Amino acid sequence: xxxxxxxxxxxxxxxxxxxxxxxxxxxxxxxxxxxxxxxxxxxxxxxxxxxxxxxxxxxxxxxxxxxxxxxxxxxxxxxxxxxxxxxxxxxxxxxxxxxxxxxxxxxxxxxxxxxxxxxxxxxxxxxxxxxxxxxxxxxxxxxxxxxxxxxxxxxxxxxxxxxxxxxxxxxxxxxxxxxxxxxxxxxxxxxxxxxxxxxxxxxxxxxxxxxxxxxxxxxxxxxxxxxxxxxxxxxxxxxxxxxxxxxxxxxxxxxxxxxxxxxxxxxxxxxxxxxxxxxxxxxxxxxxxxxxxxxxxxxxxxxxxxxxxxxxxxxxxxxxxxxxxxxxxxxxxxxxxxxxxxxxxxxxxxxxxxxxxxxxxxxxxxxxxxxxxxxxxxxxxxxxxxxxxxxxxxxxxxxxxxxxxxxxxxxxxxxxxxxxxxxxxxxxxxxxxxxxxxxxxxxxxxxxxxxxxxxxxxxxxxxxxxxxxxxxxxxxxxxxxxxxxxxxxxxxxxxxxxxxxxxxxxxxxxxxxxxxxxxxxxxxxxxxxxxxxxxxxxxxxxxxxxxxxxxxxxxxxxxxxxxxxxxxxxxxxxxxxxxxxxxxxxxxxxxxxxx
Amino acid sequence: xxxxxxxxxxxxxxxxxxxxxxxxxxxxxxxxxxxxxxxxxxxxxxxxxxxxxxxxxxxxxxxxxxxxxxxxxxxxxxxxxxxxxxxxxxxxxxxxxxxxxxxxxxxxxxxxxxxxxxxxxxxxxxxxxxxxxxxxxxxxxxxxxxxxxxxxxxxxxxxxxxxxxxxxxxxxxxxxxxxxxxxxxxxxxxxxxxxxxxxxxxxxxxxxxxxxxxxxxxxxxxxxxxxxxxxxxxxxxxxxxxxxxxxxxxxxxxxxxxxxxxxxxxxxxxxxxxxxxxxxxxxxxxxxxxxxx
Numbered sequence: 001x002x003x004x005x006x007x008x009x010x011x012x013x014x015x016x017x018x019x020x021x022x023x024x025x026x027x028x029x030x031x032x033x034x035x036x037x038x039x040x041x042x043x044x045x046x047x048x049x050x051x052x053x054x055x056x057x058x059x060x061x062x063x064x065x066x067x068x069x070x071x072x073x074x075x076x077x078x079x080x081x082x083x084x085x086x087x088x089x090x091x092x093x094x095x096x097x098x099x100x101x102x103x104x105x106x107x108x109x110x111x112x113x114x115x116x117x118x119x120x121x122x123x124x125x126x127x128x129x130x131x132x133x134x135x136x137x138x139x140x141x142x143x144x145x146x147x148x149x150x151x152x153x154x155x156x157x158x159x160x161x162x163x164x165x166x167x168x169x170x171x172x173x174x175x176x177x178x179x180x181x182x183x184x185x186x187x188x189x190x191x192x193x194x195x196x197x198x199x200x201x202x203x204x205x206x207x208x209x210x211x212x213x214x215x216x217x218x219x220x221x222x223x224x225x226x227x228x229x230x231x232x233x234x235x236x237x238x239x240x241x242x243x244x245x246x247x248x249x250x251x252x253x254x255x256x257x258x259x260x261x262x263x264x265x266x267x268x269x270x271x272x273x274x275x276x277x278x279x280x281x282x283x284x285x286x287x288x289x290x291x292x293x294x295x296x297x298x299x300x301x302x303x304x305x306x307x308x309x310x311x312x313x314x315x316x317x318x319x320x321x322x323x324x325x326x327x328x329x330x331x332x333x334x335x336x337x338x339x340x341x342x343x344x345x346x347x348x349x350x351x352x353x354x355x356x357x358x359x360x361x362x363x364x365x366x367x368x369x370x371x372x373x374x375x376x377x378x379x380x381x382x383x384x385x386x387x388x389x390x391x392x393x394x395x396x397x398x399x400x401x402x403x404x405x406x407x408x409x410x411x412x413x414x415x416x417x418x419x420x421x422x423x424x425x426x427x428x429x430x431x432x433x434x435x436x437x438x439x440x441x442x443x444x445x446x447x448x449x450x451x452x453x454x455x456x457x458x459x460x461x462x463x464x465x466x467x468x469x470x471x472x473x474x475x476x477x478x479x480x481x482x483x484x485x486x487x488x489x490x491x492x493x494x495x496x497x498x499x500x501x502x503x504x505x506x507x508x509x510x511x512x513x514x515x516x517x518x519x520x521x522x523x524x525x526x527x528x529x530x531x532x533x534x535x536x537x538x539x540x541x542x543x544x545x546x547x548x549x550x551x552x553x554x555x556x557x558x559x560x561x562x563x564x565x566x567x568x569x570x571x572x573x574x575x576x577x578x579x580x581x582x583x584x585x586x587x588x589x590x591x592x593x594x595x
Numbered sequence: 596x597x598x599x600x601x602x603x604x605x606x607x608x609x610x611x612x613x614x615x616x617x618x619x620x621x622x623x624x625x626x627x628x629x630x631x632x633x634x635x636x637x638x639x640x641x642x643x644x645x646x647x648x649x650x651x652x653x654x655x656x657x658x659x660x661x662x663x664x665x666x667x668x669x670x671x672x673x674x675x676x677x678x679x680x681x682x683x684x685x686x687x688x689x690x691x692x693x694x695x696x697x698x699x700x701x702x703x704x705x706x707x708x709x710x711x712x713x714x715x716x717x718x719x720x721x722x723x724x725x726x727x728x729x730x731x732x733x734x735x736x737x738x739x740x741x742x743x744x745x746x747x748x749x750x751x752x753x754x755x756x757x758x759x760x761x762x763x764x765x766x767x768x769x770x771x772x773x774x775x776x777x778x779x780x781x782x783x784x785x786x787x788x789x790x791x792x793x794x795x796x797x798x799x800x801x802x803x804x805x806x807x808x809x810x811x812x813x814x815x816x817x818x819x820x821x822x823x824x825x826x827x828x829x830x831x832x833x834x835x836x837x838x839x840x841x842x843x844x845x846x847x848x849x850x851x852x853x854x855x856x857x858x859x860x861x862x863x864x865x866x867x868x869x870x871x872x873x874x875x876x877x878x879x880x881x882x883x884x885x886x887x888x
Contacts, residue, residue: 018886150888195884208877214684235868236875240683240861245709249676256680259667260647260688264680282670375881409665409681409688412644417660419668428615429660
C-alpha cells in the first residue's frame with residue numbers, strides 16, 4: 001500500500017495486521033517513509049499467511065496505489081510480483097506512464113474510485129480500501145470492523161458511522177468487480193489471537209522479563225522504540241529510565257546502576273555504539289554486567305539511518321581498546337529479540353561482562369506475530385558473596401570459572417575499590433605485567449563456559465547437503481525461506497545460522513561444514529565482515545567457499561538467495577572481480593566472489 | 596571495615612582510611628581534601644557499606660582508593676554518568692562524585708551541565724588545580740589565560756572557565772567554593788554538600804605544587820576570604836559576583852536554592868504512570884501486544 005501523507009496507509013496496514021493477528025494468522029508488517037519528519041509519502045507492506053512466514057516477502061501480490069508519483073519514490077523497495085493485482089486510483093493526476101514505473105507484464109490492472117467513494121461516504125480513503133480488500137480476498141471483515149471501531153470509536157459523533165459505511169461501500173463495490181479477481185482469496189482456519197510485536201519492542205519486553213529495572217538511552221534511529229517503550233512501562237513496573245545527554249552517559253549510567261546491583265541496559269545504533277566503546281572496555285576490565293542492544297543501520301557515519309545493514313559486526317565484536325572479553329548475540333527475527341535479550345542479561349549477570357544484542361533495522365522495526373507462550377525464558381541472577389564476615393573480601397578472587405562473587409553497595413563487609421586500572425584480587429591498582437597476564441587470563445576464562453552452555457544455532461535443510469549456506473542475524477529470514485523452497489524442489493541445500501556470534505559456536509559450525517560439499521556465506525555487508533570474521537578462527541578452503549554479500553539499504557530477498565543456490569549448481573561459476581561486479585550490478589543484483 | 600559483622604556505634608575519621616598510600620606528590624592540595632572528606636564522613640556518620648565514592652581519571656580521581664567505602668575509580672570524564680546510574684538505581688545510597696577540573700569541565704563537561712540541570716541527587720567535589728597533573732603539566736579549561744604550560748609554551752591563548760559560574764548557570768542548586776589550605780571551613784562545606792537534596796557542587800581550590808609551582812599555597816592564602824554573612828544564597832546575580840575573581844578568592848556557599856531533585860521528579864513520574872493502580876506484571880505488559888479490539 002502506497003500513498004501520500006494523510007492517506008492513512010500505515011493505519012490501514014496496522015488494521016490489516018492486527019485483524020490478521022486476531023484471527024491467528026501469521027503476519028509480518030513493514031513500513032517505509034519519505035524523508036519528511038511529518039507527512040509525506042509512506043508505504044506499508046503486510047504479509048498475511050496461514051503458514052509460518054520467515055521474511056517480509058520479496059514481492060507483493062496485491063498492490064494498492066493511491067498515487068503513482070508517491071509509488072515512484074518506493075519503486076526499489078516495494079516490488080510487485082509479475083502477476084500482481086494492482087488496485088490504483090482511477091483519477092490519479094499523475095498516471096503511472098508519466099512516472100516511468102514498470103510493473104510485470106502479467107499484472108492485472110484494476111482502476112478504482114478510492115477518492116470518489118471516500119468523498120461520497122465521508123469515510124477515510126484507507127477505510128474504503130479495507131472494505132474493498134476484505135471483500136475481494138476474504139480478509140477477516142468482522143475483525144476489520146472491530147479495528148475501525150477501536151480506532152475511531154472515540155472520535156466525534158458521525159465519524160465512526162461514516163467510516164463503517166465507507167467500509168461497507170468498499171465491500172459492495174468489490175462485489176461488482178470481475179469474479180475472476182477473487183481467485184486469490186485467503187483461506188485459513190481461525191486460530192487463537194497472536195501478539196503483534198516489533199523486534200525493538202521484543203527486546204524491551206525481554207529486558208523487563210529478565211528483571212532489568214534501570215535503562216538509560218539516547219534516541220537514535222532505528223533503536224529509539226526500545227527507549228520509548230521502556231520510558232512508558234519501566235516506571236509502572238518499579239524501574240527507572242533516564243534519557244541521557246549522549247551515549248557516553250547512557251552506558252556510563254548503565255555501568256553505574258549495574259555496579260550498584262540493579263540489572264541495567266541501554267539501546268543504540270552504530271554511531272552510538274562507537275561512543276560507548278570506551279566504557280564497554282571499563283565493563284570488561286571491572287567485570288561489571290551491562291547489556292547493550294545495538295540495532296544496526298547502514299553506515300559508516302550517519303549512513304542510512306532508516307535502512308538495515310549487517311556492518312556493525314566487527315565493531316560489536318572488537319570495538320574497544322585493550323583485550324576486552326565480551327559476548328555478542330544476534331537475534332534473527334522478532335521472537336529471537338526477546339530471547340537474545342534475556343540470554344544477554346543471564347550471561348552478563350552470571351559472568352560479569354558486557355553483552356551486546358546485535359539486532360538490525362529490519363527485525364527491529366518490523367512487526368511480527370508471536371504466540372505468547374513462546375515468550376518464556378529462564379532468568380539467572382548474579383553471583384553474590386555468600387558470607388562477608390571474617391575474612392577480608394576479595395572482589396576479584398580467583399575461581400575455577402573466573403567468576404568472582406560480586407558484592408554490591410549496601411552489603412556490610414563487601415566494601416571494595418573497583419577501577420578501570422589493572423588490579424589485583426582485592427581490586428587494588430596493579431601495573432605488574434604478571435598481574436596483567438593473570439587477570440587477563442581470568443577474564444577471558446569466563447568465555448569458555450559461556451560457549452559450552454550457549455551454543456545457540458539454527459540449522460535448516462537435510463543432514464547432508466551439496467550446498468551449505470552460512471549466514472547470521474536477519475539474513476536468516478530470506479535464507480531459510482529460500483532453503484526450504486529449494487528443498488521442496490529437490491535441491492540439496494542446508495543452512496547454518498549462529499545466534500551466538502561471540503564466543504562463536506565453532507564446533508557446531510565445523511560439524512556443519514563437514515556435512516556439506518560447498519559453502520556459501522551470505523551477509524549484508526560490503527566488506528564481508530562475517531566471512532572475514534569466520535576466517536579468523538576457521539579454515540574455510542578457498543576452492544569450496546563462496547561469499548554472497550552486498551551493502552544494506554535493501555533487505556536480502558528470497559529470490560537473491562534462490563539465484564545463488566541455482567548458480568552454485570553451475571560448474572561455470574566464476575569468481576568475478578568484486579569492484580567490477582559492484583559497479584555493474586543494479587541494486588539487489590548478485591555480487592559474488594571467492595573468500 | 597571489611598572484617599566487621601556489626602555496625603560500630605561511631606565512626607571516627609580514621610575509620611574511613613584505607614591502607615593504600617596516595618600516589619600524590621608531597622605538598623599536593625589533595626591530601627587536605629582527603630582528610631577533610633574523612634572528617635566530613637565521620638561527622639555525618641556515613642555507613643561505609645552504604646556509601647559510594649566515584650571518580651573519573653586524574654590525580655584527584657585516585658581518591659576513592661583512599662576512602663574505605665565502596666569506591667569506583669572510573670574512566671576519564673565519566674564520574675557523573677556512573678554516579679547517575681548508582682544513585683538513580685539505588686537512591687538509599689550516599690553517592691559522592693569526585694575528580695579534577697579537566698575531568699569535570701573538559702572531557703566531562705557535557706555531563707556536568709546535565710547532572711546540574713537534572714538536579715541529580717549527588718554531591719560533586721572537584722579538586723581544581725588549574726592544570727592536568729597526571730599527564731604532567733598541560734593546560735586545563737581552568738588554566739588562566741597567558742599562563743605557560745607544556746601545551747601552551749607561549750602562554751595560554753584561551754580564556755578559562757570559572758566552574759562555580761558554570762554550575763550556577765546550568766542549574767546546580769547548591770554551589771560553593773572551598774580551599775584545600777583551609778581544612779576546617781572545607782570539611783564544613785563538605786558536610787553541607789553531602790546533605791544537600793539535589794546536585795551539590797563544591798569547587799575546591801587544591802593547588803598543584805608540582806606543575807603550578809610550589810609557592811601556590813603562599814600566593815593563594817592571603818587572597819582567601821569567606822563570603823559575607825549577609826550574602827543572599829538564593830540570589831543568582833549576587834552569587835555570580837563572586838565568580839571570575841582575580842584579586843581575591845571567596846570561599847563558602849555562593850548559591851543555594853530548594854528545587855525538587857531528580858529522584859523527587861522520578862518518583863512523581865512513577866505516581867503519574869501508575870495512577871494508583873497496582874504494578875503490572877511482565878505478563879500484563881506482554882498482553883498489551885494482543886490486537887486492541
